[in-house]
Amino acid sequence: xxxxxxxxxxxxxxxxxxxxxxxxxxxxxxxxxxxxxxxxxxxxxxxxxxxxxxxxxxxxxxxxxxxxxxxxxxxxxxxxxxxxxxxxxxxxxxxxxxxxxxxxxxxxxxxxxxxxxxxxxxxxxxxxxxxxxxxxxxxxxxxxxxxxxxxxxxxxxxxxxxxxxxxxxxxxxxxxxxxxxxxxxxxxxxxxxxxxxxxxxxxxxxxxxxxxxxxxxxxxxxxxxxxxxxxxxxxxxxxxxxxxxxxxxxxxxxxxxxxxxxxxxxxxxxxxxxxxxxxxxxxxxxxxxxxxxxxxxxxxxxxxxxxxxxxxxxxxxxxxxxxxxxxxxxxxxxxxxxxxxxxxxxxxxxxxxxxxxxxxxxxxxxxxxxxxxxxxxxxxxxxxxxxxxxxxxxxxxxxxxxxxxxxxxxxxxxxxxxxxxxxxxxxxxxxxxxxxxxxx
Amino acid sequence: xxxxxxxxxxxxxxxxxxxxxxxxxxxxxxxxxxxxxxxxxxxxxxxxxxxxxxxxxxxxxxxxxxxxxxxxxxxxxxxxxxxxxxxxxxxxxxxxxxxxxxxxxxxxxxxxxxxxxxxxxxxxxxxxxxxxxxxxxxxxxxxxxxxxxxxxxxxxxxxxxxxxxxxxxxxxxxxxxxxxxxxxxxxxxxxxxxxxxxxxxxxxxxxxxxxxxxxxxxxxxxxxxxxxxxxxxxxxxxxxxxxxxxxxxxxxxxxxxxxxxxxxxxxxxxxxxxxxxxxxxxxxxxxxxxxxxxxxxxxxxxxxxxxxxxxxxxxxxxxxxxxxxxxxxxxxxxxxxxxxxxxxxxxxxxxxxxxxxxxxxxxxxxxxxxxxxxxxxxxxxxxxxxxxxxxxxxxxxxxxxxxxxxxxxxxxxxxxxxxxxxxxxxxxxxxxxxxxxxxxxxxxxxxxxxxxxxxxxxxxxxxx
Numbered sequence: 001x002x003x004x005x006x007x008x009x010x011x012x013x014x015x016x017x018x019x020x021x022x023x024x025x026x027x028x029x030x031x032x033x034x035x036x037x038x039x040x041x042x043x044x045x046x047x048x049x050x051x052x053x054x055x056x057x058x059x060x061x062x063x064x065x066x067x068x069x070x071x072x073x074x075x076x077x078x079x080x081x082x083x084x085x086x087x088x089x090x091x092x093x094x095x096x097x098x099x100x101x102x103x104x105x106x107x108x109x110x111x112x113x114x115x116x117x118x119x120x121x122x123x124x125x126x127x128x129x130x131x132x133x134x135x136x137x138x139x140x141x142x143x144x145x146x147x148x149x150x151x152x153x154x155x156x157x158x159x160x161x162x163x164x165x166x167x168x169x170x171x172x173x174x175x176x177x178x179x180x181x182x183x184x185x186x187x188x189x190x191x192x193x194x195x196x197x198x199x200x201x202x203x204x205x206x207x208x209x210x211x212x213x214x215x216x217x218x219x220x221x222x223x224x225x226x227x228x229x230x231x232x233x234x235x236x237x238x239x240x241x242x243x244x245x246x247x248x249x250x251x252x253x254x255x256x257x258x259x260x261x262x263x264x265x266x267x268x269x270x271x272x273x274x275x276x277x278x279x280x281x282x283x284x285x286x287x288x289x290x291x292x293x294x295x296x297x298x299x300x301x302x303x304x305x306x307x308x309x310x311x312x313x314x315x316x317x318x319x320x321x322x323x324x325x326x327x328x329x330x331x332x333x334x335x336x337x338x339x340x341x342x343x344x345x346x347x348x349x350x351x352x353x354x355x356x357x358x359x360x361x362x363x364x365x366x367x368x369x370x371x372x373x374x375x376x377x378x379x380x381x382x383x384x385x386x387x388x389x390x391x392x393x394x395x396x397x398x399x400x401x402x403x404x405x406x407x408x409x410x411x412x413x414x415x416x417x418x419x420x421x422x423x424x425x426x427x428x429x430x431x432x433x434x435x436x437x438x439x440x
Numbered sequence: 441x442x443x444x445x446x447x448x449x450x451x452x453x454x455x456x457x458x459x460x461x462x463x464x465x466x467x468x469x470x471x472x473x474x475x476x477x478x479x480x481x482x483x484x485x486x487x488x489x490x491x492x493x494x495x496x497x498x499x500x501x502x503x504x505x506x507x508x509x510x511x512x513x514x515x516x517x518x519x520x521x522x523x524x525x526x527x528x529x530x531x532x533x534x535x536x537x538x539x540x541x542x543x544x545x546x547x548x549x550x551x552x553x554x555x556x557x558x559x560x561x562x563x564x565x566x567x568x569x570x571x572x573x574x575x576x577x578x579x580x581x582x583x584x585x586x587x588x589x590x591x592x593x594x595x596x597x598x599x600x601x602x603x604x605x606x607x608x609x610x611x612x613x614x615x616x617x618x619x620x621x622x623x624x625x626x627x628x629x630x631x632x633x634x635x636x637x638x639x640x641x642x643x644x645x646x647x648x649x650x651x652x653x654x655x656x657x658x659x660x661x662x663x664x665x666x667x668x669x670x671x672x673x674x675x676x677x678x679x680x681x682x683x684x685x686x687x688x689x690x691x692x693x694x695x696x697x698x699x700x701x702x703x704x705x706x707x708x709x710x711x712x713x714x715x716x717x718x719x720x721x722x723x724x725x726x727x728x729x730x731x732x733x734x735x736x737x738x739x740x741x742x743x744x745x746x747x748x749x750x751x752x753x754x755x756x757x758x759x760x761x762x763x764x765x766x767x768x769x770x771x772x773x774x775x776x777x778x779x780x781x782x783x784x785x786x787x788x789x790x791x792x793x794x795x796x797x798x799x800x801x802x803x804x805x806x807x808x809x810x811x812x813x814x815x816x817x818x819x820x821x822x823x824x825x826x827x828x829x830x831x832x833x834x835x836x837x838x839x840x841x842x843x844x845x846x847x848x849x850x851x852x853x854x855x856x857x858x859x860x861x862x863x864x865x866x867x868x869x870x871x872x873x874x875x876x877x878x879x880x881x882x883x884x885x886x887x888x889x890x891x892x893x894x895x896x897x898x899x900x901x902x903x904x
Contacts (some may be wrong), residue, residue, distance in 0.1 A: 174863050174864035174865070175839075175864060175865055175866040175868075175869040176837045176838075176839035176864035177837075177864055179837040179839075179866065180837060183836075183837070199862070199864055200839075200864055244881070291788075381702055
């Protein structure tokens, strides 16, 4: 004679329990007093022992199902015993109970129901998934995760129809493509087929785009050691420093004047050479901008080794003008053109590009108005110089003059330098560029 | 001004025209001969009509075994021809009707493309000029007649003429053991001709799967068809009513005597009327991209004239693809899954990779299952147990990559095979599909099951 296992009442307040795990599967032996299933109430998780000895003939309520107390959840009896009468009585696959459950759920979740649009509930985020037994069985048969099924029943309960819909709407995939996707560890759901069916070519395309880049319209460029150094230093810079920046406009009339004057004497000077001189002077006055953050402390340098960022083929290098603060504009010009030439011909020696204390990067020749440069570690700042442009400038509130203007952007390491100090330094640089004789 | 002008009314051309018309385009088809092209008039269809006559006649000889006595069965060649012509007439006029119903204009005449959008048509009442936004070239192909001395001899013919011999030749010599040669050889052999096939290569049906072509060769030889391989024809010469054919085999010269000689060594693209406008062509035919577009933007080419795969069903599909691309879709032509059929007895049909191709492509990581018809119940009931179904899968996923059938109904069974390969079926998937009993298709299922050594009605089908 078969016995019906019911959802036991554990404690006075308990109205329903969730079956977490069946410890005895259908066809296995259940022993009185031995663990039968794990369940969860709103208060506790508990292992329930069997009250019968026999063979588990039928599990009526599957794992994850919420069952009101005293409702049948399983049938235990003798092996091979015909329990069709019993299950008929219980309503076949449990449809009858489903009705009951729904009612119970309705009561419990009444306020929630009002907020939910019927038919749009996806069960993803809720802890509990409400699903009819028949739907659950079907879902496992179709191998569809119930989290992904849209429930259209009350409270977003997943009904049989929903599982069928989910199956029909899931992308069709050829048998070989499915095996291939499994093999490559690609989730079918991520694959986009061109038509309604996913073929191996779709899986292969997916694999290509996610795993290697040897597609015909892409090519792999080996990473050169210079690229590696640039990449590492740029990442280190962004990772370790608290970088921020200030911008300022500078009247470059004096730069133009000096350059023209030198030209008349047959001396070629670049604006950048003059800027190097002015910034070096500024750095000597604001030593915090000319320092490095180290574990021992902030190392201030009493000399300026000025780095000049130079674009070369497939990379970037920053040769350093040593003791720039001590050099005249002419000496800076000589040193700088020598270094740039070496950089472009690949003739730099390591001493030529190490030991910098600050860097100037000028993209004016590329018609760039202004830009923000990344600090070259372990320095504390970098000055980005934009192009010189003649623009109308309002003087004395009413007069308009045409002036050559350069935009400077100072990136600085806020760990070392605060905003106000950086601002003072930058305005000093502006002042020096606008009045170069101050530095000469 | 037409939206689309199609030159050639064969299976490629008329299919393209009808689809374009269904999509609301104004379409004209220009055909210099009969609608239906080579396939309907002088190829697939009339051959199959004659094959059917041959099949009935062959089967009558075996009828007695099944308790049917037929006395005095004989061939009425005139009637066979009449029936064949009737079938052809039915189908070609059917094509005409379809074109008319779809409001496609048909102009009878020879076309010449004279500009990007201009075609001149020589009709019986003078030259007509038509213009069209797009042009689809579907001019087909013609039999190659090699420059062998005496090729112009009376009685040395192409397949077109071989379908309408006045009498069944006593001795027929077939030059070229390809599909056309094999089918024609089979027809006339069944109808009583003494047939010899001369093939230059060391095997007949060179592109087909080796097991299949060698099986078919021995079956045809059993029926009395003589096959001369590695043999090169040197000359033809008329000698009274007969034709003397000189050929060379292994350096020795021989002479064969025939009433008729069929030359079936291949077909070349028909480029007449399309060669003057700067279209890019190569030896195979008009150069087209994957979308069937030629080097001229608004001109497409389909069918035999593109020299891809010379089959009517490929031409039709190319026609559909070309029209879709003209209509703004971007659909590539896929030639990887194309069934091909040989209508002899036994029949042969093939789709996907041959065993040799599969071994090369998958570096020998393949499984080959061969299920003989002999173990199939239905085959026994119809008294036709010759042949086998050969299924090839790659070993990694068990994906079916080639299916080759020799035996009864091969040309019908290949449809399931084509679908299986197109839909990337695995062996176990085919084996898991219930096939009706008793039917020949059970053999198909069993050959798939055999990939995993699970064929029920055979000890093992795996080829080692």
